[in-house]
Amino acid sequence: MDILKFLFHLFILFPVIYTSEDYCRNSWCSENNILIRFPFQLEDEGDRYPYCGYPGFSLTCTNDSKTVLTLPYSGVFYVRRIDYLGHHIQVYDPHHCLPNRLLSLNLSGSPFDTEFLTNYTLLSCSTPNLGSQFTPVDCLSNSTHFVSATPSLSFPNSLPQSCHVIRNISVPVTTSYQEIFSEDLQLTWSSPDCRYCELLDSMCGFESRNSNHVRCSPNHQTDRSQDGHSHGSLLISRIIILSIGGIAMLCAIGIGCLTHFNRRRRTISDEPAIDITITRMRMGLDESTIESFEKIVLGESRRLPGVGHTDGTGCCSICLSEYNGKDIIRCIPECKHCFHAHCIDAWLRMNATCPICRNSPSPSHSHLHISSS
Known part of the structure; x- marks a missing residue:
């Protein structure tokens, strides 16, 4: 009868979970503008939903729909781009004289830093x-x-x-001397670390309202343009969930009866099916196999031993960031495709193939060494 109790509580809780309007939404300063989501949050939404943004990541909008980052000791910058996977925010001076701002740049009191x-x-x-x-x-x-x-x-x-x-x-x-006084300044942040969630295409957020720890959750964000339809959709959702819940309760009663009469007929033959299911769920490579693949510490030339990176101007195909000297790179043995070590490690834990050529690496041909190029 345990399954009956479980489904009963699930039936009771479903309407509460799915009808709650208290969730974090994506934001924009205007249509087709910069996407604003955790850890960033619009300042005027922080009063209503303080748990939807991380401290120090508040943004504002100008009257002409510009996205604004205000640093405590360096003032206002306009945001050009936010890279949630690479933990980069690209900003520029509203008066288009970044060198003048660099004369007094002070990132103290903010979560941002320079690489x-x-x-x-x-x-x-x-x-x-x-x-x-x-x-x-x-x-x-x-x-x-x-x-x-x-x-x-x-x-x-x-x-x-x-x-x-x-x-x-x-x-x-960030890259070369020629770009040192370009219009844009690239800042990065280390906390909160949401890169693993981004790789999973999941939503990063607080574990709870009273916790400073973050976790990954399914991405169920709603476009702001859909707010006008949200209440109607909410009512429809409640009706559907209650209907499904009623059917589920009837099925649960039937299953409970069958379970009660067939309990003694269960045998240990059910266990291999569980093992097969667990085995199928594990699609990536184990940690020892991943660590056996070649590691390289890039030299100043930034040349990679892998395929298609001979001129030192390549970028990681996972995070799309350019390689820099002293970056730690990992290469897949057979195809010789190379990536940032932390990027490809996270990938291979979930996928057993190269993200570029989709070939499956063979552990028997791998080797580990640290070198400089």
Whole structure:
């Protein structure tokens, strides 16, 4: 009769679970704009649903539908893109002079950080075109003085008489020197870590309203544009659930009766079916097999030994982030396709095939070593 009790409680709880309007929704500042979801949240929704956003990840919208990130000690930035899988947020200066903002950039009091910092020296000169080692900073220049930047490590021993040093700054970098003073600044965050949920195409959120721990849950987000239909859909859902629940209760009674009369006829022959089901549910590779695949620590050349990455400009096919020096890479033995180690490890725990060619790696041909390229 235990199954009857279980289905009875399930029948009672289903309407409560599915008719609750107290859930976290996706948000946008306008149609076709940047998707805002956990850990981010619009500030005006934080008062009603404080458990739908992580502390420090509040965003706002401007009157012209721009998405805004406000840093406690560095002010307002506009958001261009949010990469939930890679834990990156790409922002830019509303006045289109990011170098001026970098002069006083302070990420204290926020959950964000920069991946790499490089020291640069800013110069002010009375004439432009100092040389190829100097990058002009047009938005800080005017008709009487021209501002340029150069890496502090390659700073020349002597400067033209028309120049003087403004100051040294630490500049966040993501790729190359040529992009050092582009319009965008890329920030990253480490907590909360929702990358595993993103790989599973699940929704990341708090375990409960009184917990700071996050967990993955099925993605049942509702578009804001559907809010006008939500109450009607809710009523229909209740009717359907109650109807299904009634049928389920009748079936449960029948199953309970059959279970009661056939309990003594059960044999141990049922156990292999359970084992087969468990075996089928496990689709990925075991941890020892994954760890046996080749690991590489990238050198400054960023060249991979795998297929199609010979010029050092490749990116991980799972998170779509470019490789950087000292990144830890794992390669699949047979096909030689390479990825970020943490990306391919999470993939292989759920899938037994290469995400690019779909070939199944053979543990007998794998090997493990740490090297630099």
